[in-house]
Amino acid sequence: MRQSRTFIPTLRESPADAEIASHRLLVRAGFLRKVASGIYEFLPLGTRVVHKISRIIREEMNAAGAQEIMLPIMQPRELWEESGRWSKYGPEMMRLKDRAGREFGLGPTHEEVITDLVRKNVSSYRELPLNLYQIGSKFRDEVRPRFGLLRAREFLMKDAYSFDRDEEGMRLSYQTMYDAYGRIFTRCGCTWRAVEAATGLIGGDVSHEFMVPAEVGEDQVALCDACSYAANVELATYRRHETPRGEGKALEKVFTPDRRTIEEVGEFLGLEPSRLVKCLMYLVEGRPVAVLVPGDREANEVKLARVLETDEFRLFNEADWRDHPQLLQGFVGPVGLDSVEIIADEYLRGAGGLACGANQADYHLVNVEEGRDFRVHRFADVTSARTGDACPRCGETLRVEAGIEVGQVFQLGLKYSEAMRCYYHDEEGVARPMYMGCYGIGVTRLMAAVVEQHHDDRGIIWPPSVAPAILHILALDYQREERRRAAEDLYRACMERGWEVLLDDREESAGVKFADADLLGIPFRAVIGKGYDEDGSLELQERATSRRFRMDRETLLAHLQDTLDTLEVTAGGGGG
Ligand SMILES: [Zn+2]
Numbered sequence: 091m092r093q094s095r096t097f098i099p100t101l102r103e104s105p106a107d108a109e110i111a112s113h114r115l116l117v118r119a120g121f122l123r124k125v126a127s128g129i130y131e132f133l134p135l136g137t138r139v140v141h142k143i144s145r146i147i148r149e150e151m152n153a154a155g156a157q158e159i160m161l162p163i164m165q166p167r168e169l170w171e172e173s174g175r176w177s178k179y180g181p182e183m184m185r186l187k188d189r190a191g192r193e194f195g196l197g198p199t200h201e202e203v204i205t206d207l208v209r210k211n212v213s214s215y216r217e218l219p220l221n222l223y224q225i226g227s228k229f230r231d232e233v234r235p236r237f238g239l240l241r242a243r244e245f246l247m248k249d250a251y252s253f254d255r256d257e258e259g260m261r262l263s264y265q266t267m268y269d270a271y272g273r274i275f276t277r278c279g280c281t282w283r284a285v286e287a288a289t290g291l292i293g294g295d296v297s298h299e300f301m302v303p304a305e306v307g308e309d310q311v312a313l314c315d316a317c318s319y320a321a322n323v324e325l326a327t328y329r330r331h332e333t334p335r336g337e338g339k340a341l342e343k344v345f346t347p348d349r350r351t352i353e354e355v356g357e358f359l360g361l362e363p364s365r366l367v368k369c370l371m372y373l374v375e376g377r378p379v380a381v382l383v384p385g386d387r388e389a390n391e392v393k394l395a396r397v398l399e400t401d402e403f404r405l406f407n408e409a410d411w412r413d414h415p416q417l418l419q420g421f422v423g424p425v426g427l428d429s430v431e432i433i434a435d436e437y438l439r440g441a442g443g444l445a446c447g448a449n450q451a452d453y454h455l456v457n458v459e460e461g462r463d464f465r466v467h468r469f470a471d472v473t474s475a476r477t478g479d480a481c482p483r484c485g486e487t488l489r490v491e492a493g494i495e496v497g498q499v500f501q502l503g504l505k506y507s508e509a510m511r512c513y514y515h516d517e518e519g520v521a522r523p524m525y526m527g528c529y530g531i532g533v534t535r536l537m538a539a540v541v542e543q544h545h546d547d548r549g550i551i552w553p554p555s556v557a558p559a560i561l562h563i564l565a566l567d568y569q570r571e572e573r574r575r576a577a578e579d580l581y582r583a584c585m586e587r588g589w590e591v592l593l594d595d596r597e598e599s600a601g602v603k604f605a606d607a608d609l610l611g612i613p614f615r616a617v618i619g620k621g622y623d624e625d626g627s628l629e630l631q632e633r634a635t636s637r638r639f640r641m642d643r644e645t646l647l648a649h650l651q652d653t654l655d656t657l658e659v660t661a662g663g664g665g666g
Pocket residue numbers: 314315316317318319481482483484485486
């Protein structure tokens with residue numbers, strides 16, 4: 091690529107809406123442009139990176155026995171009705187009608203389409219296992235698209251689906267994908283970890299997310315360094331501290347005027363926040379449910395959904411409070427709350443010496459004991475783990491870290507195959523549902539994650555495996571004949587070897603060339619300047635380390651060859 095002829099519209103200023111490094115740098119360096127909120131154009135350099143990442147994914151998926159196909163983005167409503175997800179997916183699914191009024195969704199995921207394909211075309215145990223994948227555009231109408239490629243509305247995804255005869259086969263397919271994922275993220279230059287994850291709208295029982303640790307990540311992961319327990323905070327468990335016990339003191343009502351927050355009430359009563367019972371009112375499928383958590387914790391709604399076995403719930407809004415006048419907003423407590431179901435966090439089981447709202451304005455109850463003063467219908471784990479909590483496996487200290495989810499794998503079991511009648515015939519001719527798994531990688535999100543892990547204040551630092559080019563040739567004072575000829579020679583030599591290089595053939599100052607090169611982040615740079623005039627040597631610079639080496643042309647080419655060879659060796663090797 092000749093820089094003078096390549097479409098690389100760099101910017102001096104960051105876009106106003108760019109909150110994080112990957113968004114800022116990919117736009118400034120001319121890899122990306124925004125068309126509309128959460129919708130992007132990939133320019134030549136950005137497209138190259140997407141292709142590099144896609145190639146790594148294809149190599150590892152093919153090596154793992156998956157076969158590439160292409161599925162439509164537009165999916166008929168009828169298929170989504172079969173799985174029950176047409177209504178469940180809600181406004182996140184983009185929907186449209188054709189001229190005849192038939193309804194379609196733009197695929198946020200492809201379980202329905204692939205299950206339909208397989209049920210119509212696979213009927214014998216002999217054809218299983220089967221693993222099919224695609225790399226294509228997905229749509230999710232995010233409430234708040236942000237962070238550039240991290241939360242986009244249209245994005246590129248690799249999704250794979252496995253079909254097996256039985257549960258054991260499904261587990262094997264799952265493990266094969268899990269291992270391939272580790273190799274993919276390692277080859278893309280990412281530090282990553284696999285963590286236990288919630289299954290959400292996709293469904294199934296077992297799932298892992300692949301997280302790239304990054305401060306800007308929207309996911310929180312609970313980790314134990316002692317036993318390697320790792321789980322998304324959405325479902326990470328933790329050992330409760332010893333529950334406080336009561337001393338048999340009589341229940342007492344205390345006047346607590348003008349004290350509303352947990353902190354204010356706790357301070358007034360001289361109690362730790364964990365001794366105060368927070369009584370949260372939820373409307374669950376139209377009926378009120380009280381959820382009790384210790385005052386220093388929040389309710390975890392992903393866990394709550396599992397306990398309630400429904401996604402149809404919300405915290406009381408103003409109208410809900412008006413509809414239930416017997417529940418006094420701000421002073422609800424479990425004592426005497428006989429009309430509603432009470433769910434409490436495990437921590438409160440048998441707890442005493444507690445304080446809670448008295449169901450009366452400006453009053454709280456103290457010396458409250460669970461079991462004696464109120465009854466809980468169900469105890470469950472409904473609060474989130476946080477740094478300092480005890481590991482559920484070994485009891486050592488957990489820490490919570492932010493990460494970007496770049497991939498997720500699911501054991502779906504029979505969820506879709508039973509709902510959509512995706513059956514095969516076994517050796518005896520008996521029809522059985524197929525065990526499915528599904529496996530996603532956010533390709534464009536992975537590109538952003540790579541940048542989050544590889545940049546400095548001057549620009550991007552691409553890992554060689556996904557860089558848009560391996561070498562950036564900079565001839566300083568390009569109009570000087572001998573330097574220009576040396577640059578052209580080197581460019582040609584690289585092209586003959588089939589390498590991807592970028593030649594800065596612009597008549598710009600050295601300062602501009604270096605600043606742009608830093609911003610673009612190509613791993614190696616060959617500078618042709620004063621050294622060349624003196625003894626014909628070039629300067630090889632590493633973007634990642636800023637190290638510089640003076641060498642002749644042949645040594646430089648050999649050095650690059652070594653680097654490229656190493657990348658090839660990494661391919662298909664161990665990882666993670
Ligand atoms: Zn542990």
